[in-house]
């Protein structure tokens with residue numbers, strides 16, 4: 001491991017010489033400066049682990065220098081030295097953020113003791129920050145994006161870097177997944193560093209032609225590098241910085257592996273659940289058929305006998321059975337989507353009929369509907385029976401999201417890519433990130449009487465048509481679902 005770095009600033013060259021010797025004998029890498037200006041130049045160039053500043057320097061005092069140092073390296077421990085030690089001076093220095101206070105002439109044991117204490121305090125502060133950050137990153141299980149965000153954020157905080165970016169290799173391309181801090185150079189520059197460390201398979205510092213420093217560490221998942229964590233540093237990093245980055249990248253790798261595994265597990269479990277549901281639904285079909293016959297028979301008999309109340313109840317049973325049969329049909333069809341029967345379909349007309357149906361289903365709400373349908377929309381080769389399910393579900397969801405009223409907007413247009421876009425927008429409750437991540441899961445619902453099938457079916461149908469769905473949602477503000485469909489079969 002590289003030596004810790006010390007910066008000593010004093011306008012007395014004799015003092016510099018003595019201190020240099022003493023700190024070198026402690027195994028430190030020592031830099032010297034005779035003035036404020038020299039010191040600031042050094043501080044701008046590289047990171048230090050400990051600093052010793054003379055209190056009385058002309059024209060700028062050691063306390064002012066400490067301020068400048070902390071602007072550049074906020075957690076740098078500074079020892080203030082003076083020949084004219086007074087309690088007042090010491091108190092003032094500590095109040096302004098000095099780590100400790102040294103009086104000249106130095107007692108070697110005191111000097112050694114205070115410098116080592118400063119160094120271990122620095123390590124301790126970093127470790128604490130690190131532990132806290134890592135804990136938070138781990139605690140933020142859930143979606144992949146969130147984990148990467150947490151790691152980028154924690155890296156910036158713990159390394160005092162300007163920016164941290166997490167890159168992942170996807171199909172041989174480096175994709176930035178999360179970024180924290182302030183951007184001062186292009187993502188491409190950082191991607192270059194990511195490439196270098198992935199190739200070398202070890203954390204490294206890369207200095208570019210302008211003298212800017214970037215640190216990178218590869219992310220290893222299951223043997224190979226899956227990406228890299230890259231940090232843009234203010235100053236040349238210390239050995240600690242590289243160690244820290246290595247720890248963070250292994251943390252990111254663990255989070256990545258866990259989340260991937262979790263997603264795989266979840267989709268496996270879902271598929272199994274789906275198969276079971278299909279089987280159960282299948283078993284329900286025959287008894288439901290029987291129930292319907294009996295209910296019809298009852299309704300007929302009671303009606304003939306003049307028992308209108310009884311006939312009414314039997315009619316209700318009949319309708320509920322119909323509802324259950326529909327549900328069962330949807331579940332059984334979900335498992336094995338049949339082939340599409342594409343015919344030229346006028347989407348605007350289909351949307352209007354879905355809207356009428358949906359409004360009949362979700363009643364008693366103060367909702368306004370705004371139609372922005374492109375009259376020049378060409379007919380598309382779609383299976384209208386299937387596509388109807390998509391928009392019926394989306395519009396019902398939109399209406400259900402507006403407990404206390406609002407506006408649903410239906411919009412159609414032809415995109416520049418020649419696709420047909422249908423947007424269903426509401427000004428309703430919106431979704432949390434959790435809901436957004438699980439919305440297509442079979443049986444995922446947040447509603448008391450929901451089945452959690454709507455979006456799963458809608459996305460399956462859209463996919464079968466060779467289209468895709470994009471969702472944007474803001475909690476408390478509303479949701480926009482855009483369905484993009486090709487004009488014809490692929």
Ligand SMILES: Nc1ncnc2c1ncn2[C@@H]1O[C@H](COP(=O)(O)OP(=O)(O)OP(=O)(O)O)[C@@H](O)[C@H]1O
Pocket residue numbers: 393397398401426428429430431435439444445446447449450451452453454455456478479
């Ligand atoms: N427009 C929307 N606004 C807010 N949340 C929505 C919206 N659309 C879907 N959701 C959320 O996604 C969940 C899943 O939707 P999905 O349509 O699959 O099931 P559901 O509406 O709960 O039940 P159903 O099977 O009756 O449609 C909903 O429970 C709801 O939390």
Ligand SMILES: [Mg+2]
Pocket residue numbers: 393396397454455
């Ligand atoms: Mg729904």
